[in-house]
Amino acid sequence: MSARGAIQYLRERKGTALSVTLHILVLGWGLVSFSTRSVEAPQEDVIPVDISMDNTSQMTQGIKSGKKENPKPLAEKVAEAKPVDDVQGKVSKTDVVTSTSAPDPTPKPVEKPVEKKPDPKPEPKKEEPKKAEKKPDEKANDPIADALKADAKKPPPKQETKAAPPQPPKPKERTFDQSKIAALLDKRDPSHTAVTGATLNSNAALGTPTGHSNAMVATWKGAFVSAVRRCFNFPYNGVDSDQFEADIDINLRPDGTVASDPVIVAVRGPSPSVARALAESAKRAVMECQAYAFLPKDQYSTWKYIPMTFGLKDLL
Amino acid sequence: MIKAPSLTRRRFMIATGSTVAALSASSAWGQGRLKIDPDNFQPLPIAIPAFVPGTPADGQAGADIAGVITNNLRRSGLFAPIDPATFIEHINNIDVAPQFPSWKQINAQDLVTGRVTRQGDGRLKAEFRLWDVGTAQQLTGQQYVTSPEYWRRIAHIISDQIYERLTGEKGYFDTRVVFIDESGPSERRIKKLAIMDQDGANVRYLTRGTDLVLTPRFSPSTQEITYMEFGQGDPRVYLYNIETGQREIVGNFPGMSFAPRFAPDGQRIIMSLQEGGNANLFVMDLRSKSTTRLTDTPAIDTSPSYAPDGSRICFESDRGGRPQIYVMAAGGGPAQRISFDNADPSASYSTPVWSPRGDYIAFTKQGGGQFAIGIIKPDGSGERILTSGFHNEGPTFAPNGRVLMFFRDPGGNSGPSLFTVDVSGRNEQRVPTPGYASDPAWSPLLS
Numbered sequence: 001m002s003a004r005g006a007i008q009y010l011r012e013r014k015g016t017a018l019s020v021t022l023h024i025l026v027l028g029w030g031l032v033s034f035s036t037r038s039v040e041a042p043q044e045d046v047i048p049v050d051i052s053m054d055n056t057s058q059m060t061q062g063i064k065s066g067k068k069e070n071p072k073p074l075a076e077k078v079a080e081a082k083p084v085d086d087v088q089g090k091v092s093k094t095d096v097v098t099s100t101s102a103p104d105p106t107p108k109p110v111e112k113p114v115e116k117k118p119d120p121k122p123e124p125k126k127e128e129p130k131k132a133e134k135k136p137d138e139k140a141n142d143p144i145a146d147a148l149k150a151d152a153k154k155p156p157p158k159q160e161t162k163a164a165p166p167q168p169p170k171p172k173e174r175t176f177d178q179s180k181i182a183a184l185l186d187k188r189d190p191s192h193t194a195v196t197g198a199t200l201n202s203n204a205a206l207g208t209p210t211g212h213s214n215a216m217v218a219t220w221k222g223a224f225v226s227a228v229r230r231c232f233n234f235p236y237n238g239v240d241s242d243q244f245e246a247d248i249d250i251n252l253r254p255d256g257t258v259a260s261d262p263v264i265v266a267v268r269g270p271s272p273s274v275a276r277a278l279a280e281s282a283k284r285a286v287m288e289c290q291a292y293a294f295l296p297k298d299q300y301s302t303w304k305y306i307p308m309t310f311g312l313k314d315l316l
Numbered sequence: 317m318i319k320a321p322s323l324t325r326r327r328f329m330i331a332t333g334s335t336v337a338a339l340s341a342s343s344a345w346g347q348g349r350l351k352i353d354p355d356n357f358q359p360l361p362i363a364i365p366a367f368v369p370g371t372p373a374d375g376q377a378g379a380d381i382a383g384v385i386t387n388n389l390r391r392s393g394l395f396a397p398i399d400p401a402t403f404i405e406h407i408n409n410i411d412v413a414p415q416f417p418s419w420k421q422i423n424a425q426d427l428v429t430g431r432v433t434r435q436g437d438g439r440l441k442a443e444f445r446l447w448d449v450g451t452a453q454q455l456t457g458q459q460y461v462t463s464p465e466y467w468r469r470i471a472h473i474i475s476d477q478i479y480e481r482l483t484g485e486k487g488y489f490d491t492r493v494v495f496i497d498e499s500g501p502s503e504r505r506i507k508k509l510a511i512m513d514q515d516g517a518n519v520r521y522l523t524r525g526t527d528l529v530l531t532p533r534f535s536p537s538t539q540e541i542t543y544m545e546f547g548q549g550d551p552r553v554y555l556y557n558i559e560t561g562q563r564e565i566v567g568n569f570p571g572m573s574f575a576p577r578f579a580p581d582g583q584r585i586i587m588s589l590q591e592g593g594n595a596n597l598f599v600m601d602l603r604s605k606s607t608t609r610l611t612d613t614p615a616i617d618t619s620p621s622y623a624p625d626g627s628r629i630c631f632e633s634d635r636g637g638r639p640q641i642y643v644m645a646a647g648g649g650p651a652q653r654i655s656f657d658n659a660d661p662s663a664s665y666s667t668p669v670w671s672p673r674g675d676y677i678a679f680t681k682q683g684g685g686q687f688a689i690g691i692i693k694p695d696g697s698g699e700r701i702l703t704s705g706f707h708n709e710g711p712t713f714a715p716n717g718r719v720l721m722f723f724r725d726p727g728g729n730s731g732p733s734l735f736t737v738d739v740s741g742r743n744e745q746r747v748p749t750p751g752y753a754s755d756p757a758w759s760p761l762l763s
Contacts, residue, residue: 225351235357
């Protein structure tokens, strides 16, 4: 109906007109008053990645106390003749990588779960890396896809660099998937994030010249702080807790263990003895919570030396 | 052929990638150090198995000593002793390293092992080692010898050692508390001067309760107490020697003398002397008996307390109307009021006492129908209330300035009890006493 016709219609029905007007007013008011400024998320480099890092640390620390029911799906595919190596070889040239910035490429931690995993034999070797890359695409694994969102950007660049090879095997993949999905699903869910966090990320980072390395530094810092915090416990019942600080420096070996006795660089606080006790407690915390094996090997140069300041903020 | 270019390209990308990585590594700490703060306040989990008996007869002593240490550390609020029933390893030799994995398994962060032996000469020897479970290191170890009846003091001294090694603060367990023991119906209370260990053990009565006694205070030397007693005439300040039991009147003043405290050097007593309807502060030298007037106001100046360096005193005065806290040079002169409650101008502040650390003055505050214990910095800033209720009064500091003791009277037919609380306001604990108790004063460290 035309505008004129609508107005005519409403004129004749005052009640309706009033109702319509009021509705418009209320909805308009709601639109305006309930709209909010987008809140800028606090600059936090810890939260989204922390989870994956923790699982990663559990995986790479498989030696210590990794969950036995958390096999790495990558490991699964990797199970054959170390597909991880192949992946690295195909995707990012392991050899070159290791010689330049990652002196310790460690398929080793991945191999451990490999021992426990039944090998999916039928899959051709060539397909393993594709599966690794295609992981985000598999629609069946929703929780995995969600967890991978953070890492989703990593596999795509890898795929871009070798767009040609993946295409042909794709249809073949599908047929195999039918029989394999159940087996894959069961074991993949718990640890999937971990694997992508460690292996894919490091490879991808190497493959892209910008951005990722900074993001990776920010990522591991948050995870490292969380790891040390778990062991850091200093009881203090004074009122001036926020005035105490201890600067501690550590050197780490590539496997994440502390290379030498942590150094107390400086202590600050109204009571020298308390500040000193805080520093010693911090040293013990760093030693007790090693090894920090989740730290990305290819970023070793950024974390071989870590300066820290331990404080008692918010203790009150 | 396709491979060659991609290899080259890949090499290039990796080279640039690792260069960027290297660059970002050097600039990774441009922003400064990683800041690490604790999640929240957590008492340290510590395991204290019974001390190994050096001879079969020492089994009870070994268990008792460990029990006193456990109780001390738990009551401090900074430690969480682990239930011995969960211990996996049984310590029977303290000269070999413990099996740390088994202590780690029960989440002990620290472990105390010890041994007690009755020697041939009848004296008791106690040794202990403090271990950090996480790094499998011994942090400290000591041994002590004493007469068997002082076994509790050894336990307190060991508690102080552990406390100091792990917190950096001096401990306060080897101390005593003098207080007023109260018994009988509220309208006819019998008040006796009493002394006990800070954990409530070894209670001893110093007076018989025939006369009313108030505000006992320790000398820095710990062997003397000064207090006020209502004798035949006016209330007087007395000096009491704990070891000999001797007591003497301090000074020969007309009128009432009350609210006495020792100067940090133990050679002088500061107190309040009544003058007509007023009361002013005087200091008396215990050797020369000479007296010096510190205030001269038409008001009631009372409850004086020295700063630990002896340079200033804080006291309570109603010269401004209601009781407030003032700070003044130890030799007298102008006094600055430091207590203010802008939200409640009718609030009154009383019983100030200066912390042995010098950083805070504790007080009783009355306002809004409540009695609160609080602390304030000597310049008047940083006031915080630690506990508030129907009645709380009379704070006294532990020697490390981190814990306060005070008394609380629920009113009615009941009577007062002693409580402790951290200066942070945490960890309020009741102090066990034989009966009702009030007016506590904490001694310096005995050792």
